[in-house]
Amino acid sequence: MNITFPFKYEGYLEHWNYKIGDSVDSGDTIAVFTLNNSHKQQVNFISQWDGIITDLLIKNNDNSIISINQEIMKINICTHDVQFSGLCASCGRDLTKKRVIRNIVDNSSVNNSNQHSILHGHSSLTVSKKEAQRLEDINAERLRLNRKLSLVLDLDHTVIHAVTEQGLNAVDRWNHVDREAKGIKKIVVNGMMNYCIKIRPHIERFLQRVNDLFELHIYTMGTRNYATEIAKLLDPTQILFKERILSRDDSIGMNFKTLQRLFPCDDSMVVIVDDRSDVWKKSRNLLQIAPYIYFSDVIDSLPHERTATFQSRGGQNRQASQQTGSNSNGRLLPDDRLNDIKQLHLNSGNQDLLSKLFTAESLAKMEINQDLIDKFHSLDVITREQFTVFNQGDFVRIIESFYSLMQFINNMSWSDVQLVKSFCNSEVTLENMELDTSSNQILKSLKTLKPTSTQVQWFLDLLKFLKIEILGTLLNNRDDHVNNVDHDEDEGDEEEEDNSPEEDDHHLLTILSKLEKIHETFYKEFSEHKKPHVQNILDQLKKEILEGCFLVLSGVYPLGTPISHQPIRHLAEEFGAIVENDITSRTTHVVAARKGTTKVNSAIDKGINVVSSQWIVESTRVWQRADESFFQLPDEPTQQVNNDSKSKSPPTTTETTNSTTTTNASTNTGVDQMLSNISQEALQKALDDADKELEEFLEDENDDLSKDDSMNVDNLENNSDNDDGDDINSYLNSIKNNNHNSSNNNNNNHSSSNNKNLKRKRDDFDDNSSNISSSSGGSNSSIDDESDGSQSVYDSPTSNSSSGKTSNSDSDVDNDLQELNDLL
Amino acid sequence: MFFHLTLEKDLHIHPKHCGPNLFTIAQQQLYSEVEGTCSGRYGFIITITSVDFISKGKVLESSGYVVFQVRYKAIIFKPFKGEVLDAIVTKVTNLGFFAEAGPLSIFVSTHLIPSDMEFDAQSANPCFVSDDGKHKISKDDEVRLQIKGTRVDATEIFAIGSIREDYLGVIS
Incomplete structure (x- = not known):
């Protein structure tokens, strides 16, 4: 590189400090000049470069005037393209030492951010962008050649x-x-x-x-x-x-x-x-590629995941224990959820239960799943959907998880289980599955269990937390499932799954074929002298999968959800489908979360495929259009769908028994029937036991504040007044109807407040998953329906006895209720 | 370059060792604490040749540890710019190769490898081959190289090597 005279005035050389062949560093004074201005100023000519002087164009004793921009020297600059642990690999200069000087001189070529580490093994070796480019070009050339x-x-x-x-x-x-x-x-x-x-x-x-x-x-x-x-x-x-x-x-x-x-x-x-x-x-x-999980039942995280996981868990725990004071309400950030749940555990004084639940095993499980949770929350929803592609065996898993949970929390009403299941179902959007046997089993075991609302509430919270765990378990089970379901569910179910599922993993072959295709396309385009890019080819490949599909989403997202918040839509579009707002003549699929929407009905009339959103997700996972018949929407009992105008109430209502029933309905109407009967009975039970539970719940908090019944009534009124949503009112009404015969007003209070509590939590869930909200549209009606229709059940001896039991503890409970209201 | 230097160090001996074998233990501890380490000032301490002096011990009030001032002689290895070393190639990449001279890791970039030698990406064993195919640098070969620059870390020394001079390269 040729260096010109750098000063504003002409001048002449005093002397060079270096001779040809010398190496100079930036910051060194190469020469001294005297400027030809008024006061004959002597200036140092300071090097901004690292390199070797190749030529000096002015002789040392030459006192001739140098004009501005006249070339004075030649230097071979080292740009430090390759660096090894802070040393330039070509000139051997220590670049870390000079960083300070360098910054002053502003030598941008030695900026660390420009350095890339491109070798596989040695991150200490870095190269500049230019060098990386050169190496990559060589590499690309070699690849193309081969x-x-x-x-x-x-x-x-x-x-x-x-x-x-x-x-x-x-x-x-x-x-x-x-x-x-x-x-x-x-x-x-x-x-x-x-x-x-x-x-x-x-x-x-x-x-x-x-x-x-x-x-x-x-x-x-x-x-x-x-x-x-x-x-x-x-x-x-x-x-x-x-x-x-x-x-x-x-x-x-x-x-x-x-x-x-x-x-x-x-x-x-x-x-x-x-x-x-x-x-x-x-x-x-x-x-x-779909993740490969073989040791599905091994509670173990990968070596490199473990430390991080453990740390995060510790952190969360600490945080949780610090925060035990307040029960934050309203919307929670996803990250806070876990804390909130833990908080709730601690608050509720349920530590005993908690400790039971978080035994070593489940803790170990959590170790993984904490990580999963973090992952889960950090994931975009599209990836989240991956967790939700399940099969029958996986569902058995869910049930199993629930079942074991229920053993811990052995006061559980069927209706509440339904709540839980509906919650889970709507989140998970299970496929059309044969559930009769397992749900029968559950049902049987649950009939003997006692329901309480608060516990259910607690359980729901837990579930919110565990859902992820379940999802994690499910994820683990995707490829290798249900080989060892060890409790007494129907064996027939599992034997189907037992057919060495681990050998059925064909994902690598699918991926292989895609890779072959990418390669072929790339070199085809390359031979046509285009500039192919793998990204474009991949995009094209994705688009082929759902190409020609004209989708209409129905009930998948609440009305008014911005398009940017509709991951399913994005996923579908990424994979080539065209998503429209209304059914047109070219519509091929209606993707719905539940039956009974106008679009679904009109689609059925027109003979258009109606599928669950899982169809899209599954299609993207297996890299081909999945068989629609496996993704039919679960049937819904017609009387509930056609019920009344109330079912048109906003979709963001509480999700209740209905959605569960719908999921299960297709499989076993008998179960369904039982459900609705029991749910009524169980609801009452739940309300009663809730009081007790509430008592325990609040035991640790306070002990005074005795209030009379009128206070509670006031509370109730306040509650219902405060709640402006129609849904909660109708919900309350339904419960009022429900409890009318028992002529126990306090019960009303409890139920309403408890239910409100439930509802609040469920709203949280709604935030969590839009699926829930959309699938729960018809829920109110179902509650009304059931409460009207099943008075006889309600009068059954069991419920009476339970209500009697409750009245004993009423006064205590009222206090607690007051507390709860204050809290809320 | 190797040096035989007299160095000093404060040894902290656990009180449990204060007994008949105290000085033997102190020596052993000195060996284990010092040998194989790298000090930025002196370089790699290869081995201790003799322990010349162990001062009277002083008990630290806070911990009960005994502090001895120890003077010892040790062989030190410190690479210098311009020095010629023999090293063993540990890894060959397209950017150059890594070599080790004892505890010192040296990188020789392609710029400092004779221009007639090229990286051979095809072969199973990555190597640099000269045009005529006579010379080949691959893993575990012994090379003679000149240090072009060093960087002394608190605990490590890195060096850049060159084989682009006469009489440098693979030693057969």
Whole structure:
């Protein structure tokens, strides 16, 4: 580089401090000049560059005047393109030492943010953008020559599932399994950590085929040693991956992956295969694969997830215990939810129950699921939907989870279970499933259980928390489910699931075919001298899946939800469907959350497919249009649908028994019938026992404040007045009707306030999931319906006795109620 | 470059060791605390050759630990710019190769590898090969290189090496 005379005035050289061939650093004084201005000022010529002087154009004793912009020297600048731990790899200068000077001189070429680490193993080695570009060009050229693309492959849950041996041994079932026969491999990391690895089916074929078309990279959040061991397992000859393994040790961040780490400039030839889209921040290069979970029942997190999880759990607990004072109301941020629930536990003085519930095992479960929760909340809803693709076996799982929960909280009315289930169902949007056996079982077990509202409330809160856990469990069970459902549900259900489901995982082959297609398209376009980009090809590929589908969403989102808040819509559009607002002649599918909406009815009239939103999600997961017949909406008892005008009340009402009934109705009307009968009975019970529960609930808080009945009535009125929603009023009315015969006014109070409480919580749920709100439209009517229709049930001896029981504890309860109201 | 230096250190001995073998234990502790470490000032302390002096112990009031001032001789390794070293190649990448001379890790970038040597991405074992194919640098080869620059961390020393000079490169 030629350097010109840098000063404003002409001048002449005093002397050079360096000679040709010397190396100069920035900040060094290269020469001294005397300026030709009025006071003959001497100035230092300071180097802004690191490099070697190649030529000095002015002689040392030359006193001739140098004009402005005249070239005075030549210097070979080192731009420090490659750096190794703060040393320039080409000139050997220590760049960290000079940072201070550098900042003053503002030498932008040595800005650390411009440095990229592109090597797999050594994050200490960084290169400048320019150098990275150059290297990438070389690499791309080489790939094109071999007609290959780059494939970045995740390990955990994508090609393998790993658990610690410890975790595996802790589960009884696995001790009786011949692990070698099942293809479970064992690796030792760092000489002390033993892992059991199950490799995803079809991996060999996948890797072999893919290796012809792609240059394989591993990008995992595991440690380097772990990744290397796994790579050895996948590829004993080490031909496929060679040294192209990027582990957590070399990664920039712990919680995300980025292509920038390996391909800072050009990602047009890179495809990612990973089971999670969130870590990639929605990279368009991502080809998402359904997560592979083999050891579904092993309570164990991955090595690299554990520490973080544990920390977060500790943090949350601490927070929760600090916050035990106030019960925050209104909307909660998702992150706060958990705290809130825990808070509630602590407040309620239910620590005994709590401790029972959070026994070692469930805690261990939570360890994972805390992570899951974090994940869950950080996920966009689209990914969240992934959790909700279930099959029958998974539902049994849910039931099982509920069942065990109910054993903990063994005061549970059927109606409340229904509430819970409806909540879960609407969240999870279960497919059209055969539930009769399991729900029968549950029903039987529940009939003997006592209902209480507060406990249900508590349970609902818990569920809100556990839902994620359940989802997590379900996630774990997606591929390998229900091999060991150990309680006495109907066996017939499970045997179907037992047919070695772990071998049924064809996702790798699906992905393989997609990869082949991407490769083919890429090089086809390339040969046509276009500039193909993997992202575009992938987008196109996605679009083909639901191409030609004209969807109308009905009841999936509440009216007026901004389009930006409709992930299902986005998902559908991303995968090529066209979403319209109204049914037109070209509409092919109506995606609905429940039956009975105008759109659904008109779709049925016109013979248009009506599917649940799961259809979209499932289609995107398996990368082809799923069979619509598996995603039919559950039938809904007609009398409830056609009930009355009240069912048109805003969809954001409380969700009650109805949605559950609808989900189950298709499977077993007998159960349904029973449900509605029992629910009535149970509701009453719930109200009664709620009082008791309330007592316990508030025991720790205060002990005075005795109020008379009139106070409570006032409270009730206040409550109903304060609530402006029609729904709650109708709900209250229904309960009033319900309790009328018992001529127990206090009961009314309790029920209403409790129900209000419930409703509040449920509203929280509504915030959580729009599914709920949409599926709960008809709920009020159902309550009314049931309460009107089942007076006879209500008069049954059990309910009378329970109400009598309650009246004894009325005065105490009233106090508590007062308390509760104050709290609320 | 290697040095034989006399160094000093304050040794903190746990009170439980105050007994007949105190000085033996103190020496052992000195060895384990010092050998193999890297001090920014002196470089890598390779080995202690002799312990010359152990002062009278002083009991710390707060902890009960005994502090000894120890003077010892040790062999120190400190790389200098311009020094020529023999090193073993540990990893070869397209940007250059990594080598180790004892505890020191050295990076030799492509800029400092003779221009007639090129990175061979194709072969199973990544290496640099000269045009005529006679010379090859791959993992576990021994190379002679010149240090172009060092950076001394509190606990580590990094160096940039060059084999782009006469008589440098693979030692056969």
